[in-house]
Amino acid sequence: MTETSSKMQYYGDYNLLLIDVGNTRTKVRIIKDSFKKDVSFPTSEIKKNIEKFNPNSSVIAVSVVNKATEILKTHFKNIKFITAQTNLPIKINYLTPQTLGTDRIAHACGGLLYGNSFIIVNAGTTTVIDIVKERKFLGGWILPGIKLSSQCLYKFTSKLPLVENFTLNNFYEPGNSTTECIEKGILLFTVSSIQKVKKTFNLPIILTGGNGKLLTNFIKAKYVENLTLNGLEVIANFSSQS
Numbered sequence: 593m594t595e596t597s598s599k600m601q602y603y604g605d606y607n608l609l610l611i612d613v614g615n616t617r618t619k620v621r622i623i624k625d626s627f628k629k630d631v632s633f634p635t636s637e638i639k640k641n642i643e644k645f646n647p648n649s650s651v652i653a654v655s656v657v658n659k660a661t662e663i664l665k666t667h668f669k670n671i672k673f674i675t676a677q678t679n680l681p682i683k684i685n686y687l688t689p690q691t692l693g694t695d696r697i698a699h700a701c702g703g704l705l706y707g708n709s710f711i712i713v714n715a716g717t718t719t720v721i722d723i724v725k726e727r728k729f730l731g732g733w734i735l736p737g738i739k740l741s742s743q744c745l746y747k748f749t750s751k752l753p754l755v756e757n758f759t760l761n762n763f764y765e766p767g768n769s770t771t772e773c774i775e776k777g778i779l780l781f782t783v784s785s786i787q788k789v790k791k792t793f794n795l796p797i798i799l800t801g802g803n804g805k806l807l808t809n810f811i812k813a814k815y816v817e818n819l820t821l822n823g824l825e826v827i828a829n830f831s832s833q834s
């Protein structure tokens with residue numbers, strides 16, 4: 593478990609837990625009065641990590657991993673999962689709200705801390721680009737994430753190596769070696785997609801996710817480390833006031 597401060601401990605006594613289960617990592621925000629702390633761990637290890645939290649805690653969660661959702665439901669007696677039907681500070685305009693990733697709902701709500709209209713780029717396992725216009729979620733684009741793209745090229749070809757470190761700060765010149773071609777190809781695909789959306793909608797970009805920091809080298813954006821957890825906090829405050 594990774595923490596922003598102190599050592600790992602039993603998290604037994606607090607007012608509220610916010611949980612974001614992503615395909616790669618699970619993030620937890622512990623809130624007790626004005627005290628806040630974020631911790632994270634691999635989603636593949638959710639069972640053993642979640643046992644460190646008091647089952648009687650109040651929990652608000654989003655999860656995009658079905659198995660992890662079941663583990664959370666079993667452990668916590670008082671857990672609320674955000675859905676498109678939750679009382680939200682935004683409107684959801686999506687043809688299939690029942691299939692909409694609830695992390696995307698949280699991102700859209702977290703973005704309200706910076707304005708009412710924006711582009712969200714969540715560069716995690718997948719790269720998701722979403723549009724919120726005047727507090728209305730309009731949908732977006734789901735792309736393979738940076739690491740996933742690299743793993744696919746490696747897995748489904750005979751000659752391509754696995755490229756794990758993305759260290760370039762320029763990818764517009766052609767790549768000059770196999771690893772450079774892969775790195776530049778994935779960055780070109782990711783960054784050009786985001787730039788095209790920016791050009792079309794001309795809204796400010798909010799960038800988040802495990803690869804968000806890397807993309808700040810190429811895209812003018814506000815980088816927010818834990819946008820999903822911030823969004824859950826916005827939703828919690830909104831429903832307590834309305």
Ligand SMILES: Nc1ncnc2c1ncn2[C@@H]1O[C@H](COP(=O)(O)OP(=O)(O)OP(=O)(O)O)[C@@H](O)[C@H]1O
Pocket residue numbers: 613614615616617618656695714715716717718737738739740800801802803
């Ligand atoms: N410490 C880390 N552990 C795991 N992945 C990391 C780490 N740092 C950067 N990454 C990159 O971040 C990606 C995971 O990002 P993130 O945690 O936002 O994804 P996630 O848990 O799948 O969330 P989402 O489902 O919203 O995409 C990985 O694919 C990897 O490329």
Ligand SMILES: CC(C)(CO)[C@@H](O)C(=O)NCCC(=O)O
Pocket residue numbers: 614615656691692693694695696716718720734
């Ligand atoms: C796209 C991901 C994987 C991003 O985390 C997640 O939001 C998800 O599983 N979404 C379901 C499909 C949808 O949002 O329409």
